[in-house]
Amino acid sequence: MTDPQNIHSVLRDHFGHEEFQGFQEEVIRHVLDGGDALVILPTGGGKSLCYQLPALILPGMTVVLSPLIALMQDQVEALEAKGVRATCIHHGIVGQERKARMQGLEQGEYDLLYVTPERFRKPEFVELVRRLDISLLAVDEAHCMTSWGHDFRPEYGRVGHIREQLGCPPTIALTATARPQTQDRILDVLGIPDARRFLAGIERPELFLSARPIHSQEERLERIIEVIEGVGGPGIIYMTLIRSLTALEDELRQRGFDPWVYHGKLSAWERRTMQQEFQASKDGIVLATNAFGMGIDKPDIRFIIHGQIPGSLESYYQEVGRAGRDGRLALCELLYLEEDLATQQKFIEWANPAPEFVRGVVQILETWGEHAYAHSVEEIRDTLLLKNRGDGRVETTLGLLRSRDVVSGDFETGDLVLLRPLEVGEEYAIVSEEKKSRDLMRLLEMARWVRAETCRRVSLHECFGVASEPCGACDVCLGGSSIDLIKFRHHGGGGRNMPCDESGEAPPLRRGDWIRVGRRKLRVLKVDRGRRGWSVEAECSDSLEIRTIELERTRWFRL
Template sequence: MSMDSDDDPPNSRPLEAPPLDTRSEPVLRVLRETFGLEAFRGRQAEAIDAVLAGRDVLLTMPTGAGKSLVYQLPALLVEGITLVVSPLIALMKDQVDGLRRRGIRATYVNSSISGRERAKRLDAARRGEIDLLFITPERFRQPDFSAALPELRITRLAVDEAHCISQWGHDFRPDYSRLGLYRKQLGGVPAIALTATATPEVADDIAERLELRDPLILRTGIERANLFMAVTEVNSDEEKIDVILERILEIGGPGIVYSALIKDLELMHTELLRRGVQTLVYHGKLSAEERREMQERFMASDRHVVLATNAFGMGVDKADIRFVLHAQIPRTLEAWTQEVGRAGRDGKPSWCELIYFPEDIAIQNTFVRWANPTLEYVVMVYETMAAWGERLAIKDEDDLRKELLVKERRDNRIGIALKWLEVLGVTRGSFETHDLEIARALDPAELPEFLGSGEKLDDDLRALLAMVEFAKADERPRREILAEHFGLPFTAEEAFGCDNTEDAAAWRAEHMEPRAVRTAETSGSGDDQRTSSEDDERGVQPFQRGDWVKVDDRHLGQVVKVEGTGRALRLTIESIGDFRRRTVDPRRKRVVKIEGTT
């Protein structure tokens, strides 16, 4: 996205009408004309008043409840740049594109664009042509950005997903933990920390690490009244599939089914397809093209179901998601709350359910241990690379795994150790870009204390236990359990909307419309078969992994890989006749998709 593209918003200047508050006409006009809203929701007005007054703010608010407005609206009313720290590069383009469609002067600077384009956007920011600048926290360590900082008129810092700052947060990021230092480099500008999930301990840690001064702390409820929460315990993987299939058929509209393991997603996809239900699949082993296609198809549809790892959903601003199912227990109550919060953003009744199989606890227990390297482990990673000397230039992360006898790729201890060495400036470059080098010696005393104490590992295991207790609770209102965990008040009037307070099946029957499905008898009929050329005309990606297809009206097989788009589209198809895999060009051979229900 070039800063001088034809569809750039007008180069309007921010309004100047201090002092401002949410009752003043300039603020209400921007709310109506730019954001299309007639009134503030919840405690938005209180938070925005504090931001306009130049106060530090710590805000916890449910996913989809409008946290972003708290920094976006003031950015249009007060001079200077609001610097927004966001966790994922993948989110930024969607966020910025949405703002620019509203005529808001926003852009991002990250590694997904060329150095020339980054320089161009920073130049626009220097000239005062940008109101909202999005970056990841890692950008502070890049020379081009740090060199530009003194010339940028940054007057506010907004930290999205602020729980990443805290070592007790469920998604701790080393670079996030240094934002207090980076804030000093900005001259101690007012800061806005926002998250959907923070216990009192995490909130205190955020305030301390970000060095918030007399902040306004607003901690609202962490779930919405239109969400029904339930847990169903099963005794086998087969029973789990039965329950998921039943829910998909009972609840029409878009839905997400989360699973921790990619292999389980693939097996679930195949089994549901065998039973006549077609789903989308989203996980890290798909190509970037396939992931983008899955997300676009889900966003454009009013009925698709996507099977996904927890990487799916961040930044997916889809209001009509009718259900979120967890096929495996999440690691924390924070993760559960954040993920179910993606349902029902349109305010309509929506279903949120954990399919609880006790054996799945072992999976998350292992993941917790793989996410917590000890201090000795980090030092061992450093010493291994240092011992390689000049050979480090020809090594990769797999070599490091072999050296340290790491057999399981999901073991993330090496990745976390490498991140700490990078953040501390002990290493430069990366294995991915083939320029990793040791920049200086490591002093183990530089590493955070919790790596050596095991305190974080113990806390993470306690968080998993809290999730298990939530799953096993069969009497207490689930909202009460969540309120207690997050240190929020709870009243008897809030004891509703869960399987421990009312009949779950009756609630589904009353509030959910069944899914309209095509039966197995109609599946494969002429109406259910489409060729790639027909889909090309409709402007959609015609195939995905797991699709059953006929090639040249003779060979039946299943798509196991999709590469490229348009004229470059290639399919790897596993034949049902001899189980051989062949690469097929759909423009040279007639490939017809045989659909079940979608």
């Protein structure tokens, strides 16, 4: 059994917290006792602590599989600032620095090692980790490992094999969103079907959910400006296409705004610098594709706009979950232009190449032979695609081929190699018509949610198999999908049960209530009870100033 005193001292000394959130402590105890676990916590719910804290107590090292290099680097830097012995290995670390880190691993200098699944394609790395004492495997963003998930990555499909390479240590898989069938598949891929599941509810009462039909690009722009001016930053505006981002950037700059732009075609330095600047900003606005946000831990994001419809409710929920982590009200609005559905349908086509396309890519690589590395994705695209040359089918196919050991390496790193020809009919096993059908159904479900006339939270929760009551605090509950910012800023938060203090006495106010003090109207953000009785933190409706009000010493009226 684990020592409770030791767990709490590590929490306090290394992470600066006095108490755990939700079921964090229960997960940590289970992991420290050698159990496997699947943890589903909303974005900002404290998933990382569930493996970071055990890593400081377990005798060996914890290996963390993470999908993004930038995310790994951010987490390692944050841990190092806390005095935690953590490192990461990726293709951006070369020469003496990589050699020093590899030696440090062998000499037991680290408690946590962050890597991408692709790193296990390197024989010298696999040989090294097999010699290490691995106490725990943590798989972050676990939904990526199965085609049942909304963000499937072929390399993540090999995680079960990676676990075997590490000697099948106790394993914890973590994600913000996973439907029941996705949960089952994650555990099957990992080879831990009996792992204990820790499932948090997906309730985020501080998020005001809204979906607004629009009929033109001009209407989209005007609404975005209205939200920026009416709500204020920090905020994130998601667009599906890079060209849509750049067009929106031009329009906003002409109107006097100075947004950052983030997408996958920027350099690593540009993306990292922009992310750091946004993290430090008080009112910055980011225009981004869905490449932005994973690993963002900024508590004061006041709005998230989806300028174009996302491909699934899972993606939508994960992205809006980045707002309002400080517990204050945040607007999450989706702008729905019907023609945007066609864009998402194209993405689904590109993410699910036909078997004939897969074989065509392999045939081109066979023609190039041992000099394939000297060519490029663009050359394959020019050969196979007469139009839509900007689509991602070639990249998707190479990823699928890499996951089945048909190719290794990459054009970008100059080491792409065709390892073997396809077996007869193998292309039909590589791609799945069933996955394409699931992706289309998820998009249809997203479109139905936008058009729904029932409470946003109720219909969202139904998709994840969670029962709930109408929230009283979304655009539908407060009067339909044309919700205006006045209703948003002045809504009371819905009919939630009022908590009691230790004596059983209910507080006179709750978060979201409106009060008047003198001539000022204020919205309650926080309710507390100390030696001098009940007090609240409240935001003034005109100046947005936050004041602390001692209720037993102030004349106030509920509105």
